[in-house]
Amino acid sequence: MPALQGKADRPKRIVVRIHSAPPHHNAGGEWALFSMLRPLAERGHDVQVWLSRYGKARDPYHVDGIMVIPLAARLDFGSAVRHADVVVSQYENVPAAGALARGYGIPFVVLAHNPAPVIFKNIAAGSTALVVYNSMHLQAEAEALFAERPKWLKPSKTLVVRPPVFAADYATTPGDLITMINLNREKGGDLFWKLAARLPEHRFLAVEGAYGHQIVRDLPNVEVIRQVPGDQMRDQVYARTRVLLVPSHVESWGRVGVEALASGIPVMATPTPGLSESLADAGIFCEAGDVEAWEASLRALDDPAEWSAASGRALQRSKELDPSGDLAAWVEAIENL
Template structure:
């Protein structure tokens, strides 16, 4: 079976959560013995073709998307975000044998709900149970459409390391909490922080004496988790919270805004704080910097990491794709 993904970005050039999740899912399909190819539409740097961890990636250029897909002749076409309707349209209008479609939905934004309702994929995959339930309440999943929940897979062994000393925010855009990071750094000049440049959104980078700026990285174990003591996630919206689960592999506790996705990701291992309560964030950071409190929170994080072993859900995903 040949599985082709049509996407706008792909790893390792863009290491945002959606891309990392999709790559783990495609690797599971490849490990099951199937051919896997990726067609990328918006890469703006690097070679037009490369292989990453056994997955061949081709950037649409002079040949164009349709010609690339025709040449690859997919049995199953996988997509997400803005390429999802293009993938569904291609599958529906292709002459000859038409591929089945597996579309992945990472959020509850109205545009994504509309895509699911209009294009009726053969398999609709949701990154959390709460997102699936949101689509069901809005009747975006039509009768006969197969659905599956696959939480963003995190290979704990690939992230596990000895934690560092910094209080870290990953992705310096406004909605992820960049302004909160800088406000806390100003309130707490005795505490060392780190801001990690993210893979999407306008990044807010400022020069503060107690804030280290880490460029966008394809090696989070070395560049992020080995330097981090506490992760903060004062997000406006998180459909899941993959970085919190990655941090938990090393026993790094997370203080987070109580979005439905973060609650599903962290369960009892999270420390919850309203986004704009700066005094509360400061209080919880200082509490978790105490060795005894950190050890207790670290133990809960490691336990949560073990609970979120992705192998069963990845196996279910592979079976669902094969059944198409």
């Protein structure tokens, strides 16, 4: 990833609270977070990620040069917050991390990946320095929610940072498989297996996800592999993929779809607000319950001309989603707190 120019004039101590982290937990929200933390570390800021759940790791370790502190390693998170310049959190850690930061008068930053009311309620609890939305549609949903509930305090400063994907980290020559990543029900795992059964002459790749009950069945044309760390996705997944399926019932952005675009891999997806925004005209959209439409679209991509046209749209959309501008705005916002 290209570094932002120079070092910060006043390096900050940035303490981050999340439940789990790569390489043991590989989900889009966590990889997006580390993509946002990397340029801060490159600018000379002291960035520490503190985990709130017990996991496999027992000792501190580094991801992309950023210190990760497992729950089993240290229990003094409160002290770390007290001595921080900025506290950042996301998902279920927002209420507790926010309370600690506010108690010590430390600027608190929330990364909002979904419109969960509990998150926005705690954003509105007061003195949230910055709220970062992962998409324009999520920002609009939040604005509508704050307007409906006038007793809630609307955050004074907001920013949209789309989950950063640098194409060079993922670009490869596409393979020949129809792939889906994360086989839980909300991601559309049932549909994947229906399609594999309907298309026995096609070969499929099923990549288990980091969370949710994984729907795994036994079909001769399907290879199932365990979850793959983000920095290995290019070689282990996208280099083997001809078409990516993202049949999610709920998706606020859809990072894996954007990763696949970098290789010109056509992405078939449900038209959730997030996937519609991220994939734009590069997406091939089918409703979640319309198995016939998904099958017909996959068969259409067997035509080399159809696949080539879809691949070209994917590459163009990947260029449009270059994250450099979003990250520069993010770093500036943090340094100005």
